Amino acid sequence: MGRILVIEDEPGTQILLQSRLQDLGHEVVTAPTGAMGLMEARAGGFDLFVVDVQLGPGVDGYEVCRRLKSMPGVQGVPVVLLSGRVRDRSELHLGYEAGCDSYLVKGEDPLIEDVVRAMLRLKALRDELARQNQLLELQNQRLERGHKVHHDPQNGAEVVVEPDALLVVDADGVVTAADRGSHTLFAGEVSGRHVGALAPGTGLEAWVRDSRDELRPGHLFALAQRGSIPARRVSATVIPLPGSAVGEARDARIVLLKQVDGPAVVGGIEAGEGAAWELAERRDELRQAFQPGTLVGRSAAIAEVRSALLRHATQNGPLVLAAPTSQQIRRLARILHFTGERRGPIVPVPCAVLEAEGGGDAELRELVQRAGDGTLLFEDIDRLSTVRRRSLRALSQESAARMLVGVVGGQARATALADELGAETLVLPPLSERRDDVLDLARFALARFSAKSAPRDLSEEASWVLENHDWPGDVRELDAAVEEACRMARGSLIEVSDLPAELRDLHEELARRGTLMPARPMERPTPGTHVGVDPSASIAFDIPVDEPLRLEMGEPLIIEEALRRSQGNVKEAAGLLGIGRSTLYRKLKEHGLR
Template structure:
């Protein structure tokens, strides 16, 4: 669907090339394009005539775009607003959406992509009126490290901004180190409960015998050592938010009681008979596949449905490698460096972007801090960074090491070494490096029964015998077992 021609679009940016680009592309589509180099000039033009779409930069001389956005909203009514920003951080995204923006673009961007966004906003404005927006001031970012210009992180920012003001439970998923606890804190910080308590707990860190006491409290004499009554976290957080990290490790009996809190706003303290009311928003996080937990009977299906009213999935760092320079910039500035460009040479940054970062953002932050100590003020070298973290051998899927990630990491290391002369050579190296482990694991599973192993591997018995000879694997069993 396309928009009707003749829309009036106001572009406010102090970069003449940006204004010229928008003017050229949008005018070709039949629109009238007005430009301004400051918020004040833009407000004057917005007051003089009807504006169908506003494209507004954040960094401007005088008042910045976010500060001026409420006044623009008053001037243009319900017309859609597209914010342009060079800052890939959560606070800017939330401020833009809460201030009345319909969409935002992260610089640098292709003008053709920006033009498509503008057309989409015009189509949307023709189909439905935009809702009213909350223009309340936002709290400062504090120590949050949720930054990123990648499409995946921009989508995360959008979801946080859109769900923060709702009362729905939120389930945050993602590998270890991706920043789930930061997302939870950001949701609370930008919610209507922002002035109330925010309590975070990781039940996995507690023994099963004290989890319910911590969450729901207990009465005096409820158990040995309960000399006094004690309030639980849900009672302490009444009116605010509770963040339950690693929710997948919660005992089944406790899951039933948590479901009661979410559905009825009620709980019972340990040792008590009467129910108590509480008004809390539950935010949960996990690095596990809870659907598998439902199948394994270790996680309640009804609880999963209630928790995942809103789901936010955080991407692993290896899926947003373009954000690594931005994250390094953030960490280095917190350490007192003027910028990443003055500390990390391009060739070192390229090597960092090539790593798989199984520990995700947490591992990158620790690596940057380690390198800053080793460099002692000089330019960073690759040797200043610690050896990349390897995935755990057991349960590696829960530790963020997917099989494709392992293969990708190995391949990048081989290519960066410069020793691969042909793709066939690279493929052969991968097979030779991985097939012995595959054979060992399968033969261990079959207790050395090579006939059963061949069947599981989907290969002829003679092929398996040849492979074992090639890799000089002596794993027990005999050819008699293959007859």
């Protein structure tokens, strides 16, 4: 069954559609406006979009369809447009011109099931075609590189040029495409799984993640026996493709895997092998990279997290780490590990894999032994049975390794787990609860994504919009928004027009609600920022100080009044009027007020 997003503003129709589709066995997510629908769609994971044409104020269904069909990662998802009535063929033409795959009139209930079934079949065919294209592209890339490289010029490590298996891994570590050899090597389906779950506790995940710019060969690890397939020793070479996309995977990495001769160590890598960031010679560098001060932000919440990291880093008891994303949990774990100066490695333990493969106390003890006096990070702890959680609690009391338990969520979930495991908690609040960090994180992302000729900062109006967004996708959504804005920007500042569509819609909504940018504290005048207006002068159009200012009351006079109230400060005057500073400069020029 499929996962369907219904974008419908009429509550009755929304409930009927949701009920009908759920009865057919589909998972249904609803959104009452076009802007909210686009926000949901950007999160991904949908098989079909059902969009009402008449969505009320804001973007209509045709515009939503156009944006969906141009949105990276989801443009291949079918769109069905719904209309209360179709007056003539021109309306159908508008829908298909916008990119919709089907057009339904409300009330044609018997057709919904057939259309949904056809659209899901179309989605499956498109996905399979995309996968085949990815594999063909990968084979070509592999052949091109295979003719050029056989050994790593820096350390002489052998590069895999005739692999037994080939994976495509996206920036988040998820396998987006794989050949038949990978299914044999890992004894099952691998597409859609995290690379860390394919080979837990082997260092492969870190090796792939840290391969960013240059070909990285020579990682040896062992795969445990699975069914009738014996334990195997495998060599991995990673070919990063920074800035490029393979299929829908941005910043993809190609992982070439080959079985090699020699003994395998079940459940882990051999002594002396592992991810580069675990090697002793890089510890000083890593202590600098992973310390509490590297967490970006100025809010009281992030300051408390930094203090908690310093406090917990020197302790040995189990600790529950809660954060909005798995990536943030891993970063907190590394900060704790390197700040505490532990000598052993970090050993990630995907609990879902451990549970699925029937791992018991023996496997847990083997992982503890591997970690030594390092750190064990248990991920997906909800997937671990109650019996094994009890074993985990007992092991934490006798192990030299620090046990960290990661959970995606907030304080309530962390506290419940901590009570069960006899642990303390450390919680990173979501971005929606620490808005003071939004602009710091946005500028940090801007420094990473912008080129030399790209924007250097955010305009005040764009900053204001970012601060007013709820960020349901947390830092990952903010990073994606800044990255897209960097691609769109043409000037030295990112403007509202450069932001993603849902943030531009938010700007329009804030303007409709009459929400004004906050007035900034008075500053000393600097050249080019103030206009010569006598604050004590009176103007012919007398306006009480407590009366709201609106441009339609007489634009030139209102602008003069705003400048008088702000003592000539253009930035503050723009805030009083609810417009951007650049807009106010333009209007000053138009009315000859400079």
